[in-house]
Structures are given as C-alpha cells and as structure tokens.
Amino acid sequence: MTEISIENRLLLLNSRDARIYNNGTYKSDVVFYLRGLLKQEKNLVNFKYQFINATVPVSFFNINETNNVLIYEQASVNYTITIPTGNYNYNTLSAMMIAQFLLQGIVMVISINRQTGILSFTHSTAQFKFVGIGSTMLRTLGFIPDVDALADPTTFILTAPYPLNLLSPLKLKIKSTAITASNLDTATNGFSNLISTFPVDQPSFGLIIHENKNIVKYIVRNDIVDDVDIQITDENDNLINFNNIDWCITLMLETTKEIIPVSKDDFDTIVKNNQPAQLVQQPDPLAVIDTNDNDLMNFIYLNGTDVLNS
Numbered sequence: 001m002t003e004i005s006i007e008n009r010l011l012l013l014n015s016r017d018a019r020i021y022n023n024g025t026y027k028s029d030v031v032f033y034l035r036g037l038l039k040q041e042k043n044l045v046n047f048k049y050q051f052i053n054a055t056v057p058v059s060f061f062n063i064n065e066t067n068n069v070l071i072y073e074q075a076s077v078n079y080t081i082t083i084p085t086g087n088y089n090y091n092t093l094s095a096m097m098i099a100q101f102l103l104q105g106i107v108m109v110i111s112i113n114r115q116t117g118i119l120s121f122t123h124s125t126a127q128f129k130f131v132g133i134g135s136t137m138l139r140t141l142g143f144i145p146d147v148d149a150l151a152d153p154t155t156f157i158l159t160a161p162y163p164l165n166l167l168s169p170l171k172l173k174i175k176s177t178a179i180t181a182s183n184l185d186t187a188t189n190g191f192s193n194l195i196s197t198f199p200v201d202q203p204s205f206g207l208i209i210h211e212n213k214n215i216v217k218y219i220v221r222n223d224i225v226d227d228v229d230i231q232i233t234d235e236n237d238n239l240i241n242f243n244n245i246d247w248c249i250t251l252m253l254e255t256t257k258e259i260i261p262v263s264k265d266d267f268d269t270i271v272k273n274n275q276p277a278q279l280v281q282q283p284d285p286l287a288v289i290d291t292n293d294n295d296l297m298n299f300i301y302l303n304g305t306d307v308l309n310s
Contacts, residue, residue: 025243034228069134
C-alpha cells in the first residue's frame with residue numbers, strides 16, 4: 001500500500017519585498033524571487049495552494065488612469081479633457097469638468113437629476129457630441145462606452161441614459177501565472193490566471209481585511225516554481241493603482257509526496273556505502289624496542305653483529 005506524505009507551509013507575500021515592480025508605484029504587478037519553491041521530483045503527487053487572507057489598502061481612486069479622459073467634438077474639431085486622478089463626488093467632479101472645458105474656451109453647464117442620478121450637459125452656443133472611441137469616461141458619466149453621444153441640435157443639451165457611476169472598483173482579482181489553477185473568469189471567456197477574488201467593502205482610504213472562509217485547495221498546474229508573480233486588478237481587469245501603498249497576501253502551500261519504500265538490498269547498499277573507511281595501523285617510530293623479543297635476537301645473530309656488546 002502506497003504511503004503519502006503531506007507538508008503544509010505558509011507563504012506571506014508583502015508587496016514591499018517584491019524584487020520586480022512591473023508597473024512602478026502602482027504596486028499591482030510584482031514578482032517575488034522564491035527559488036526552489038516547487039521542484040520536479042519523481043515522488044511528487046501534487047502541489048496545492050489555499051488562499052488564506054489579504055490585507056489591502058483602499059488607496060486607489062474612483063477617477064483614475066482608466067476612466068479620466070473625455071473626447072468631445074464641436075464644429076468637426078475634436079477636443080480632449082483629462083480629469084486629474086482622485087476621489088470625486090458629483091459636486092467636485094462637475095466643478096473640475098467645467099473648469100477643464102473653460103480652459104479650452106468652452107462654456108459647459110453640468111447638472112444632475114437628484115432622483116435618478118442622471119447627468120445633463122448643456123453647451124452655451126453650439127451643438128456637440130462626446131466621441132466614443134478614445135473616451136474612457138463615458139461609462140462613469142452614464143453613457144454607453146465606445147459609442148458617440150450627440151447633443152440635441154436645438155437645445156444643445158446632452159443627457160446621459162444611465163446614472164453617474166462614481167463607485168470605486170467593486171471587486172479585486174488576484175492573479176498569478178506561477179501559482180495558478182484551472183479557474184474560470186468571464187472576463188477571459190474561460191480559463192484564467194485567477195487565484196482569488198474578494199469585494200471592496202471599505203471606503204476610500206480604508207483597509208480591506210479579507211479572511212477566506214473557503215477551505216478548498218487548488219492544484220497548481222505548474223511543476224516548477226522559482227518566482228511568484230502577482231497581479232491585482234479590478235473586476236474589469238484593469239491593474240489597480242495602489243499609489244505606492246503596500247499590501248499583504250497569505251497563501252498556504254500543500255505538497256503531497258509518495259513515500260517510496262526502501263528494499264533490503266537497497267538498505268544494505270546504503271549502509272555499505274556509508275561505512276567509515278578502515279584505517280591501516282602504522283608502526284610508531286618512537287616505540288621502544290623490546291630486546292627480549294626472539295625475532296630481534298635471531299636478526300642480530302644472523303647478521304653477525306654483536307649489538308648487545310657495542
């Protein structure tokens with residue numbers, strides 16, 4: 001009957017200790033050097049991981065590099081406004097957008113329906129449209145992404161079909177190509193490098209403390225792991241900008257090996273190969289000669305030397 005050995009180890013990943021930061025101070029795409037974490041062994045049955053916990057700061061913004069650009073067209077000329085990254089509500093966002101429009105000589109009035117949360121944009125003198133391709137703010141402002149939105153040609157008013165969405169990411173996704181199982185994600189329409197997810201349940205500048213209640217362990221598909229890469233994204237697969245604030249993740253690694261029995265012949269060979277070498281006794285040059293030894297007297301007689309009388 002085959003015997004199995006199971007070894008459990010905790011792996012703490014602190015972004016401060018990463019050796020490579022692929023996106024700099026965003027700290028959401030990092031690599032840790034862990035040589036020999038998983039090696040090819042003939043008796044290895046499987047290698048599993050379990051996501052234990054995570055401590056993640058809500059240092060990312062609701063308006064960031066993924067949703068802060070608006071392209072609009074007036075009189076067949078395109079203009080671009082870029083909102084500085086940060087945390088906004090309706091009042092601060094509308095004030096910032098109005099200021100950005102004014103910098104380009106455009107007087108734009110922005111209002112919100114307090115019952116529905118829907119925005120309206122009113123130009124002072126001309127018709128305009130928001131350009132779909134290249135504008136990353138449309139979904140946030142309540143418009144359909146990648147689709148042009150044209151203002152009314154008479155009133156010069158452009159009203160969004162959906163409410164203003166200033167929610168920060170709803171969920172964080174933890175990914176890794178080194179420690180990855182056969183998990184699924186609709187964002188990739190199938191298999192992905194996803195190793196865990198958890199909700200953003202704290203306000204801006206708060207701290208997410210996620211304790212995994214799921215005891216399921218996942219089999220790692222790789223058979224050699226020397227470096228552990230971690231990517232943290234939002235639900236839309238955009239890498240998070242942690243603004244140089246560190247996070248921690250804890251995994252449990254489980255190694256299952258088959259115990260290979262040692263036969264008697266193998267055991268005898270191992271014992272023989274590990275026996276200490278036999279030392280040859282060398283004569284002591286300082287030892288005192290016993291003159292009563294018969295062999296010594298015969299030697300003196302045969303050589304005709306009267307050693308004893310000398």
